[in-house]
Amino acid sequence: MTTIEQRTARLTLLIDPRKKAVFEQLCAREDVTPSQKVRQFIRDYIEAQLGPEWSKNSTSTAVDE
Numbered sequence: 001m002t003t004i005e006q007r008t009a010r011l012t013l014l015i016d017p018r019k020k021a022v023f024e025q026l027c028a029r030e031d032v033t034p035s036q037k038v039r040q041f042i043r044d045y046i047e048a049q050l051g052p053e054w055s056k057n058s059t060s061t062a063v064d065e
Contacts, residue, residue, distance in 0.1 A: 011038075 015023075027034050046054055 023037075024034055027037050030037070032040075
């Protein structure tokens with residue numbers, strides 16, 4: 001597991017209320033909060049795109065396009 005980030009930023013998203021309820025139930029089954037699960041999804045996506053060493057190789061928060 002990775003270390004806890006020192007700073008945080010808010011990400012707001014809109015989601016269908018039914019999907020939100022189901023997502024919250026599934027998170028509860030895994031004993032994780034929805035925020036923890038979304039952070040995991042984001043980490044997994046970044047690593048799938050950039051590799052597991054992305055944070056060590058990046059000197060800025062932006063990705064070159």
